[in-house]
Amino acid sequence: xxxxxxxxxxSLGYILExxxxxxxxxxxxxxxxDVDHTIIQIGDEMRFxxxxxxxxxxVLRENAAGDDLLLYYIEGGDTCAMTLQCCVKNATSEIxxxxxxxxxxxxxxxxxxxxxxxxxxxxxxxxxQSYHMRLTELMxxxxxxxxxxxxxxxxxxxxxxxxxxxxxxxxxxxxQIAEDLNSSRVVIxxxxxxxxxxxxxxxxxxxxxxxxx
DNA sequence: ACATTAATTGTGT
DNA sequence: ACACAATTAATGT
Numbered sequence: 001x002x003x004x005x006x007x008x009x010x011s012l013g014y015i016l017e018x019x020x021x022x023x024x025x026x027x028x029x030x031x032x033x034d035v036d037h038t039i040i041q042i043g044d045e046m047r048f049x050x051x052x053x054x055x056x057x058x059v060l061r062e063n064a065a066g067d068d069l070l071l072y073y074i075e076g077g078d079t080c081a082m083t084l085q086c087c088v089k090n091a092t093s094e095i096x097x098x099x100x101x102x103x104x105x106x107x108x109x110x111x112x113x114x115x116x117x118x119x120x121x122x123x124x125x126x127x128x129q130s131y132h133m134r135l136t137e138l139m140x141x142x143x144x145x146x147x148x149x150x151x152x153x154x155x156x157x158x159x160x161x162x163x164x165x166x167x168x169x170x171x172x173x174x175x176q177i178a179e180d181l182n183s184s185r186v187v188i189x190x191x192x193x194x195x196x197x198x199x200x201x202x203x204x205x206x207x208x209x210x211x212x213x
Numbered sequence: 214a215c216a217t218t219a220a221t222t223g224t225g226t
Numbered sequence: 227a228c229a230c231a232a233t234t235a236a237t238g239t
Contacts, residue, residue, distance in 0.1 A: 173221060186227075189222060205221060205234055 004030045007104060011053045011077040020120045029107040033099045040083070040097040048107035051079040055103025056164055059083075060096050060180070069145075070157070070180040071095065072137040073164055081131040082138075084113060101165060151191050153181060158201070159213050168210040 002010075005025055013021060029048070033039060039050065042062055050057075056075045060068045074080050074097075083095070116123040144153050157180065161170050178188045192208065195201045202209045 175221080184227080185222085186224090190224085193223075203222085 007053045008106065012051070015077075015126055016122045017120060020116065020123055023112075023116070024106070024108070027109060027112055031105045031107055033103050033105065035099055035101050037099045038096060039099065039105065040093050040095065042093055042096050044093045045091055046083065046093055046110065048109055049079060049081070049084045049113060050097070051106040051108060052076055053104045053106055055099060055101045057097050057099050057103060057105075058180070060098070061094070062096065067182050068096075068179050069182045071141055072134060073100070073160070075164065078133070079127075079130045080134060081127045082134045084110065100161075150181070150183060150187065151194070154188065154191050155195070155200070157181060158208065158210060162210050162213055168213070170208045170210070171206055172208070173206055 007030070008021060008025055008028075012024070016024070028051075030053075031039075033055075039057060040046075052074050054076045056073055058073050059071045059080065061071050062068050080097070083093070083097075113127075117127065144156060148156070154177070157177065158170060161172075162168050174188045174192065175185045178185045181188070192201065192203060196203050200211055202211070
């Protein structure tokens with residue numbers, strides 16, 4: 001197991017200046033989570049901004065009825081500046097975040113955010129870039145929901161997932177996929193079957209294998 | 214190794 | 227959407 005310092009240096013060392021790295025090491029908390037662990041639940045009080053050091057997490061929105069919708073993913077070295085933004089206002093989370101693989105996260109206390117924003121140019125750039133990336137991904141998701149049919153969205157979901165986890169195999173049940181896409185299990189099963197007939201994928205229990213990306 | 218049960222997936226209405 | 231059948235994995239004996 002790598003030390004906290006090494007992990008931080010490895011993922012952020014190139015982007016952030018030395019003195020800031022020292023401060024981060026000093027005031028952050030390192031958290032290690034297993035796969036499918038809920039890091040942030042809706043209504044949680046936001047006292048930390050997470051930076052993903054390794055692994056990846058998905059961010060979902062939930063409606064009043066309790067249906068989920070996948071918004072975007074956050075990979076290693078990335079952060080969710082939006083988490084911070086949407087939570088400064090009312091201090092509770094509007095979204096939930098779940099690990100997609102075993103992941104290590106760095107928890108930055110929110111009170112450090114403003115201090116560092118004023119103090120470090122590299123931090124400002126980092127946060128703004130992250131913010132921009134999240135917004136771009138969010139727009140892509142909005143486009144997908146507004147303009148793509150479910151079968152196209154499903155294919156995009158599978159390829160995104162494969163790219164992110166670096167494997168053609170996707171270990172999800174049809175039910176879990178349906179939840180991410182805010183659809184129903186039967187519909188997903190049928191669409192997947194069609195894709196299998198077209199030769200795009202092969203189906204096994206708890207596992208979908210992409211023929212190609 | 215076998216039987217039982219639970220979870221997942223497939224299909225017709 | 228619902229109901230049910232079929233298949234597969236997990237567990238106990």
